[in-house]
Amino acid sequence: MSVRPRQLPLALETAIGYSIHDFVVTGPNSTAFKFLKSWPQWPSPLVVLAGREGSGKSHLAAIWAAQSFAVQFDKKRLDPAIEAASQGIPVLLEDMAPGCFDETELFHLINVVQQGQVNFPLGSLLMTSRLRPADWQIKLLDLASRLKAISLIEISPPDDALLNAIMAKLFADRQLVIESQLISYVLNRIERCPAKMIEFVKRVDRIALEQKSKITRQLVIDVLASMQMDTDPT
Template identity: 35%
Template sequence: MTIAAQLPLDLGHRVAIGSEDFLVAPSNADAVAWLDRWPSWPAPALAVYGPAGCGKTHLGHVWRARSHAPIVSGDALDSADLPALLGRANAVVVEDADRVAGAPAREEALFHLYNLARDSGGHLLLLSRKPPARWRVKLPDLRSRIKAAPAVGVEAPDDALLAAVLVKLFADRQLRPGMDLLTYLLTRMERSLDAARRVVAALDRASLAAHRPLTVPLAREVLAELDHETGGKDDGSGNRRSPRHRVRSQQGAG
């Protein structure tokens, strides 16, 4: 019996880009519902925020596939041709949109892009780690527009979503790991969708290179190697954390 048959996974599938599927779960369902409402958004922009690896970028690609919107980083807005960026799609995905905050030229660029979208009936999808209320935007007019835009959070993936993603990623590579391997990974890997992709890819490479089956001992070696590369370590409970996770924990401890 395969893992997919053993796990009670009741998660919806969304076609994203390439051969990937987007899995709908409680952690991202609100954001998916907002994207489903497009183009009937109550404002020219929608902000989607959440921690690194929660799936924001994947959601952006899901929406891009529907809207044909280009994707631009907040860091690059001040050098972009804004009318051309909005273009025929009349829509833009701005990744790391919070990075415009505190940079006058980038704040001005986002302000003008917002106005262009509003005046043409277009839309902006703003992706960020922090909710818009915490962006510390200095330009009053931009701050008021962002405040008026709906904002929805995406949470870090829970065990059910991570398990479903692992099953899907392994299946994409025509691999069928056992339940013991899946359980091992869920209790030790970094808690993010990006980490799931890295782990599955690394396991596939290691298995092919060493002509070894997918087993817990192989996973232990692969996780140790990935841990060494990222500088992460065990947090004492068996869960792997990257330096990025430790910083967030320390900030929240106060």
């Protein structure tokens, strides 16, 4: 009895497009999109973009960075960011959270950006976070005061139109074809957050490649079941 060998796909991540043309603008993210696109006509050179995981913060930040020629720096080591800001280079810090940065260094960075506006009017600082700055548990009072005055742009939770568009884009990024009815079927049976959607598409892609199969309703059902099994307590 012969056994047909499975095609084993390489464990490679498909790059998700982060260009402005890949971004889906709908109600929940339209305010943030318009604000970031308005750079350098910001009311303040200091901005925090807040939203839950998978809300599109990194995509929006990438769009702004491409527009402003900003440089992303490691939030755990801000000396290089301070040096860049002192030269008028726009700075991007991603995923700011309590305890992940040196408060004195961040305070210094903010001061450098603010004080450099005379000589470097394009100098800016954009920080992304799942939390508002008020929830960063800041101990340095001077920094807490600075953060209270910072421009805060929040991304609302995604609506149905955005979730459908995100799911369609995730499949398109992997050059996968799926019927729109199946996308609706999935969204009614999966946790409605982009992180889970990304995981779902990864699994569908892998299994479809292993089986050399189109994306069928049965394949979708099987992947949903496997994800449910992974989340159920043992």
